[in-house]
Amino acid sequence: MKSVLVLLGVLLPLTCFGQSGLTGKGLFFPTPSVDSYVRLFPLKPLNLEAFTLCMRLYVDPTIVNDETRDTILFAYRTQDQDELNVWLESKNISLYLTNSLVGVTYPTPPLSIFRTNLCLTWESSTGLTALWVDGHRSTLQAYGKNIQVQSDGTVLLGQDPDSLLGDFDESQSFVGEITDVNMWDYVLTGDQIRHFNDKVWVGPEPNVINWDTVQYKGHGTAFVVPEKYK
Structure with a gap:
């Protein structure tokens, strides 16, 4: 217990910041909660007809891999909907666009206490979407053809809002560490996504969330x- 307290003592409480840039840093959510989250302010509105979303995750598997x-x-x-x-x-990664009921699901190996590099791609014109885990792509799936993600919403890490910025559920909260959340408003190439595994990113600058x-x-x-x- 003493070592845990020492670690937490050198971390920065979330309530102490509201600033810019997380280069080389991560966000640690130590326990399930109903009130811990981080709001991100994108570089541009999420008025999307395509995207690549990448992140690195370290999770508490005893909690998040509970089926x-x-x-x-x-x-x-947004104010109106997810x-x-x-x-x-249930140990699957799922993506939902413009609703919270019909999504696309990818069976995946259980996430662990060790880092997982995760990317998702989607484009409206074809409806093609894919999951990348540690540089390996899933089979393509068809989902969300000819739809558009709407702007004027809120991006959150740590909680699922059932209203614009509230109505959280502790049993759905994120537990673990999340870092390097980046988003582009187009689909990166496979070679570019595989470079996300590298410590130093050499691909195009993220233009939605950097x-x-x-x-x-x-x-x-x-x-x-x-x-x-890190």
Whole structure:
């Protein structure tokens, strides 16, 4: 217990920041909660007809791999509805666009305490979507053809909002560490996505959410993980 307290003592409480840029840093959500989240402020409105969304995850597998529990990995919601949500559901990764009922699901190996590099791609013109885990692509699936993700919403990490910025459920909260959340408004090539496994990103600059420069604001009992732990 003492070592845990020492670690938490060197992390920065989430309530202490509301600034820009998380280069080399992560966000740590130590326990299930109903009030811990980070709001990200994208570089441009999420008025999307295509995207690539990437992130790195370290999870508490005893919690998030519970088959009776759903865990939110990324949430974007407008006042009226969920627009772009990524879930871990019964050990599957699921993507929902413009609704919270009909999505596309990818059976995946259980996430672990060790880093997982995760990317999702989608384009409206073809409806093709794919999941990438540690540089390996899933089979393509058809989903969301000719739809559009709408702007004027809120991007959250850590919680799934059932209203624009509230109505959270502890049993759906993220537990673990999340870092390097980046988004582009187009589909990256396979070679570019495979480079996401590298410590130094050499691909195109993210033009929707850029982890290195993103403005963010935290709430609750999560922490910023300093670069020395990366």
